[in-house]
Amino acid sequence: MFKTCAFCNAAFDGDGGPSGLAVGRRFAFDEWKGRLWLICGRCSRWNLTPLDERLERIETVARAAVEGRLLAATEQVALLRWRVYDLVRVGRPPRAELATWRYGERLRARARDRAKVVVPLTVAALGLGIAANVAAGGSLGILVWNLHNLADWAYVRIVGGRRVQLVEPPICARCGRIMDLRARHVQHSRLVPEAHTEIAVLVSCPSCHQEGALVSGADASAILRQGLTFLNATRAGRRRAEDAARVVDQAGGADGLIREVARREITLRSIRPERRLALEMAVDEQAEVQELERRWREAEEIADIADGLLSSTPEIEEHLKRLREQQDKSQPDS
Numbered sequence: 158m159f160k161t162c163a164f165c166n167a168a169f170d171g172d173g174g175p176s177g178l179a180v181g182r183r184f185a186f187d188e189w190k191g192r193l194w195l196i197c198g199r200c201s202r203w204n205l206t207p208l209d210e211r212l213e214r215i216e217t218v219a220r221a222a223v224e225g226r227l228l229a230a231t232e233q234v235a236l237l238r239w240r241v242y243d244l245v246r247v248g249r250p251p252r253a254e255l256a257t258w259r260y261g262e263r264l265r266a267r268a269r270d271r272a273k274v275v276v277p278l279t280v281a282a283l284g285l286g287i288a289a290n291v292a293a294g295g296s297l298g299i300l301v302w303n304l305h306n307l308a309d310w311a312y313v314r315i316v317g318g319r320r321v322q323l324v325e326p327p328i329c330a331r332c333g334r335i336m337d338l339r340a341r342h343v344q345h346s347r348l349v350p351e352a353h354t355e356i357a358v359l360v361s362c363p364s365c366h367q368e369g370a371l372v373s374g375a376d377a378s379a380i381l382r383q384g385l386t387f388l389n390a391t392r393a394g395r396r397r398a399e400d401a402a403r404v405v406d407q408a409g410g411a412d413g414l415i416r417e418v419a420r421r422e423i424t425l426r427s428i429r430p431e432r433r434l435a436l437e438m439a440v441d442e443q444a445e446v447q448e449l450e451r452r453w454r455e456a457e458e459i460a461d462i463a464d465g466l467l468s469s470t471p472e473i474e475e476h477l478k479r480l481r482e483q484q485d486k487s488q489p490d491s
């Protein structure tokens with residue numbers, strides 16, 4: 158079940174090592190909050206691991222981390238290498254610091270991803286271009302700069318062409334067609350306030366270019382994440398990640414920023430780049446917390462049912478009563 162990245166769909170690399178998950182090479186854990194993430198080797202996003210046995214897994218990962226070599230650390234976050242595994246220890250970090258680390262990492266992965274397209278394209282085009290340019294009497298410097306920009310544009314196009322995976326593809330209310338959304342289509346969509354749901358997006362139809370559907374819930378957050386990734390693909394940098402983290406903080410957290418942006422009802426592409434990266438962070442963060450909460454509720458429900466079953470069986474009831482009496486007896490009087 159836990160084999161591919163929830164964000165980019167790539168198969169996880171590695172064998173899981175100390176996590177016992179059988180997949181993954183890079184893990185993040187928070188002993189305080191009982192969280193364990195598998196970090197995607199391709200997009201560097203943090204995939205929250207299934208709740209079952211998580212505490213046990215965190216324990217073995219934490220033990221490995223103690224034996225590991227410290228590669229880098231801030232006050233609250235430490236990157237350790239143990240054998241071939243990278244372990245990120247997180248401890249009660251303030252938002253700005255954690256976000257910088259996480260998003261700095263992610264932006265670097267994005268830069269690597271871009272280099273895979275941009276460099277070969279530039280090199281290939283260079284061979285063809287020099288002859289033409291020399292013949293036309295142009296300057297080589299300007300040519301190289303142009304080719305690089307062209308290759309960069311090609312990369313952004315690739316990201317923009319990625320299909321948005323939805324549980325329920327929306328149907329356009331204007332033209333009646335099923336919307337086959339690509340990341341680049343989302344830039345014309347707007348985050349709007351909705352009383353009954355955390356996130357609602359008014360989606361612009363790729364066929365008729367009108368606002369044709371209101372999507373909410375998990376699908377809305379999937380649309381936002383991919384659309385914002387595309388819009389934010391054009392520039393990257395650690396500094397920007399820090400600034401964006403500050404924007405989230407100033408809005409009073411992820412919820413606050415999402416509400417603020419929704420109130421203004423502007424298209425995603427007209428949001429300031431800094432704020433746009435902040436929004437991408439906020440949506441990611443909210444989705445993760447919601448997933449965590451969902452898991453927790455599920456676990457609580459199961460625990461409730463299990464407890465209910467136990468107390469309703471007379472034999473067990475009797476057994477528990479005896480246990481309690483024994484315990485009372487063995488406790489010294491005070």
Ligand SMILES: [Zn+2]
Nearest residue numbers: 162165197200
């Ligand atoms: Zn991924």
Ligand SMILES: [Zn+2]
Nearest residue numbers: 329332362365
């Ligand atoms: Zn339409």
